[in-house]
């Protein structure tokens with residue numbers, strides 16, 4: 215959601231900005247722009263559409279200059295169009311600003327500025343902010359750095375900003391609150407600024423993650439200086455970036471989503487490697503070891519997350535209840551934060567987030583923290599805001615997920631939560647050691663089983679071709695497979711725009727069964743295990759109404775194969791691990807249907823990878 219790139223250095227800014235914006239495309243956006251400064255001339259180009267559209271409007275003369283800012287916008291205030299695109303200029307045309315986030319009190323600031331003669335051209339809160347900084351600077355006669363700090367101390371909301379001053383080619387000023395911003399410190403005091411490390415990685419490994427309410431000055435002479443909004447000086451903490459360039463490139467696949475689906479054997483293995491000892495059945499997670507008493511005495515776990523991460527949370531609910539016998543509530547972070555939830559000091563809140571930047575999840579964490587709960591984060595992006603706001607946590611090690619539709623992050627989240635539930639069960643003495651050893655051996659086999667499930671690709675593609683023009687689809691599952699039904703439906707709707715719903719299979723007869731006719735594909739997880747016979751009965755109910763059944767079954771299954779229109783086999787595993795494997799055919803199916811319908815699978819319409827607004 216909105217991408218920010220800035221550069222101040224000895225090279226030309228333009229190619230760095232464009233390449234960086236392309237690296238951030240995965241976040242989702244609807245317009246793009248750049249501002250470049252050379253010899254006192256500020257060139258501004260911005261348009262609705264993609265970064266390639268922007269490239270087409272930038273003239274050759276404006277492609278040089280060692281200082282610039284670039285932006286991809288995901289519309290919040292005002293429709294996507296050329297005028298609302300960033301950068302925005304101050305009234306005197308001296309300042310150019312890019313912004314990710316929402317300025318909540320922009321309307322009152324705008325009214326005040328208008329009354330003093332400011333004229334606005336766009337509908338955005340961002341234009342108000344740059345006028346406000348201009349106003350503070352001229353009224354108080356302070357430096358840009360100081361004006362940004364003072365203006366932001368009056369602002370409510372979320373922001374990551376970079377500001378450039380036409381009259382000062384030696385400086386950029388950046389600041390952040392609740393939206394991510396990272397500064398790369400390159401050779402010869404070159405500075406790179408971006409929403410995440412992907413635009414920076416090929417230039418430098420030395421990065422500084424700005425904390426909330428920090429303002430940074432990058433100056434060719436003075437170097438990097440950071441102060442808080444309250445004007446306290448901070449020493450920049452430079453850390454080494456571990457990200458590798460290959461991890462953010464497509465590696466021969468047609469799309470990031472397909473690459474990421476196929477990476478899952480590796481990403482699942484990476485998510486448990488070094489954390490479990492299969493021979494003696496021990497879980498080694500510092501988030502458990504360092505907080506044994508918390509886990510031992512917890513009366514309840516509350517899981518907060520959004521979207522796919524919420525689905526991983528639902529799987530975790532079953533795992534914690536089965537293994538550790540702790541009551542669990544799984545909450546949409548967006549609902550939780552606006553209720554008045556009852557939270558006790560002996561509650562543990564687990565926040566799950568791939569990006570580690572989701573605004574609703576972050577707000578839910580803050581609320582639970584205020585009420586005294588212990589917060590455990592399960593994040594994929596190292597150094598992300600959520601990973602830094604929790605008391606403890608475990609990274610998922612899925613590697614960068616660029617495709618907007620989450621795939622490998624889901625299986626990595628479930629893998630980490632699986633180990634967490636096993637480890638906590640050991641601490642609480644609710645599981646027998648022989649069962650832990652058996653389940654760990656099963657978990658260890660999952661990456662190879664996912665590899666086998668991926669071999670169904672061609673068969674799934676044939677099924678996709680049959681149902682690609684459907685208008686609706688139902689996904690059904692019971693027990694551990696219910697969250698997978700939800701996840702399968704979400705994958706299909708978000709990238710192919712076919713309406714799809716996930717239901718617990720038994721719930722079908724309470725309403726959705728009315729939808730079933732010969733046009734309706736019904737995707738069912740019917741693997742052998744606890745609810746197998748019950749699911750077979752649900753399949754019969756669908757067939758009796760002429761619905762089409764596409765069933766994910768255990769390899770060798772005969773019963774369902776005789777009933778279903780199509781079956782997709784997956785290897786046999788323990789019930790508790792089925793979600794990690796059964797989701798694979800649904801990811802592939804959504805992918806193929808979307809490609810066949812001509813949709814952009816990596817950047818589906820209206821969606822953003824990192825949802826940093828509420």
Ligand code: F6R
Pocket residue numbers: 520521522523524566567568569570571572575618619620621704708823824825
């Ligand atoms: C679906 C998807 C979204 C995210 C949701 C939460 O494919 O990607 O539903 O799961 O926006 O994002 P994170 O996990 O980054 O907090």
